[in-house]
Amino acid sequence: MFWGSWGMWDDRGMLFSVLVEVSLREGVADPQGATIERSLPHLGFDGVREVRVGKSIRFDLEAADEAAARAEVADLCQRFLTNPVIEDSVITVTEGASA
């Protein structure tokens, strides 16, 4: 009587906490980073160089195991979360839900 009553989480397996850091590829102009870099000396912060601004995307993912989770996130990145022409992504997958 109870099977199926545990919600959609449980039929897939384990829960993973995922971080995708999306950054512009080297050589791609980063006006946001350039603006920060140009402004900081006027604001009293010297010694800051090579500022690059990217996105960080965090989510929880239910998957059968870690390999499946990594494969799904890689596919997700390639297809929807990044523009592979101008962006790189670094994927971090850890077991357990985010805090």
Add this chain to the structure above:
Amino acid sequence: MFWGSWGMWDDRGMLFSVLVEVSLREGVADPQGATIERSLPHLGFDGVREVRVGKSIRFDLEAADEAAARAEVADLCQRFLTNPVIEDSVITVTEGASA
């Protein structure tokens, strides 16, 4: 004859690679994350929950030592890189320039 000729890097000390991850505080609405979360099931990705989109800011920083670098970055975050009312930041400082 040569002192002062090494550029502004050398009179401050060591070079650090800094990552600042800026995320919206818990409870603050994240429309960008919500849109991603709502769309993914239609695109064939189930099991993704709690999507939160933030910023990642990477830069190189010249400072006397690691403690000085961390203090400068914390000040920078508090004053310019985040809006402390709605955003949290996680700072990672490692020795050496970024790749």
